[in-house]
Amino acid sequence: MLDQLSMSTARPSRAMLLQDRRTFETFRVWQVGTIGGRGYDAVAICMPFFIAGIVLALLSVRALDAYALGEDLAAGLGRKVWLDRTVIAAGAVLLAATATALAGPIAFVGLAVPHMVRRIIPARHATLLPLCFGFGAVLTLAADVVGRVIWPPTEIQVGVMTGVLCCPVLVLLLLRGRRM
Template identity: 55%
Template sequence: MTALVPTREDVSRSPGGGRRRQLALPASAAITIAALAGAGVLSLVVGATWVPVEAIWDSGHPLHPVVEARLERTVLGFAVGAALGLAGALMQGLTRNPLADPGILGVNAGATFAMVVGMTSFGLTAMGQFLPMAFLGAALAALLVHGIAAFGRDGATPMKLAITGAALSAGLASWTTGLLLADRKTMETFRFWQVGTIGGRGFEVLLTGLPFLVVGALLALAGARLLNTLALGEDLARGLGRHTTRDRVVIGVAIVLLAGTATALAGPIAFVGLVVPHVVRGLVGPDYARVLPFSMVAGAVLVVVADTVGRIVLPPSEVQVGIMAAVVGVPVFIALIRRTGRAL
């Protein structure tokens, strides 16, 4: 008997059996590349001080130092956004839950809580020390959410995962606040990081987390075929010879690396991992060989644009990117709940 192998045509069909309308790959690539370039240019020229475009490449221009300062936060924004967008796509594919993202399923809250424990209990102050704590917290939170949701007759259904993740996130947020209230010094260090920001970090912060982001991205992109197979059902995936437990562990490690590092670098930025994969699937369809790389680009664009808008909405102060991302994400989240509630 010839083995069944899921094809791009298989995964591009909607649950009802019909095809989904999607853009051709060249058109989608052109749109995302143009958006990425546009977001980068806007981030360099827009802010409290508006910079002429020619100052970007003219090192003798009097405003070129402003461009250099903004370049650091722009590159960091691209890296953090790409990690969150990719982690959200992985989590939605792994759980087959359209409402899954690192923020909703407790991964970001776990990383945050672990970092605060490290600051208050072990006196950690350096980014290199924060990263292992963030990974540990993210991994434990992910395991706890899935373990609790798996109890019961139906196992870890999408609805149970979402409810468990929301409950765990609320609990971890309360414990995090309690630790901070008991340590005023840590609260002063933590409060600017807590809202999610990419300003004032510097290239050295990014270089600390870059190896983890690269490894996580490589593991994620290598899992596209697995996610396509899982979309056809767990039993069929096993029938096709996939070692689903091992494959889930690999994807889980990628999620922890991406979400944990992004949270350590920029703070808990919610909704990016939720919104981006849905937008991308509307452009390129549900094939994860396309969804994953396009989610990286779209996540980078969203975070950098949100950061740029946050600089100008309430002059002369800034609105942090974590807040602006939530402003975009909450309406989309509500719309997704309305659209998918019955299916969950």
């Protein structure tokens, strides 16, 4: 029953997308992710949420260090588990939502980058988080540039390129079977 409802809801949406070529192209590009074509107005709308997410993430570094030892030990150190989880989750949700609103669903960056950075530096979150932010941005930009120049005049979307670049890292992590 639920699948029939979803299909009947999807049909009119698909028909509207196919009628207008520009709308379809915008949807297709957003569906795989892109960092091009956004104006300052979209960035300005998302900026307060981005700043709030960054502030919450940076306020969470001590809690993240404590939870790296285990939840029971963190609680024994005086951490308020419910409050810490709420602040950490709110920061992560704000940052992920802002990135998705601006660029679409760009795959694997948030999963692979922390593991890449953690291999380079110690696991203190006060240094790990800012480096992950920077390295994630550089990796996304590099994937976009490679996607634009690899097969001219066509362009491979950044979401596809980040999948190509980050997927081997995640596969290696799975094959090693250990936490980094």
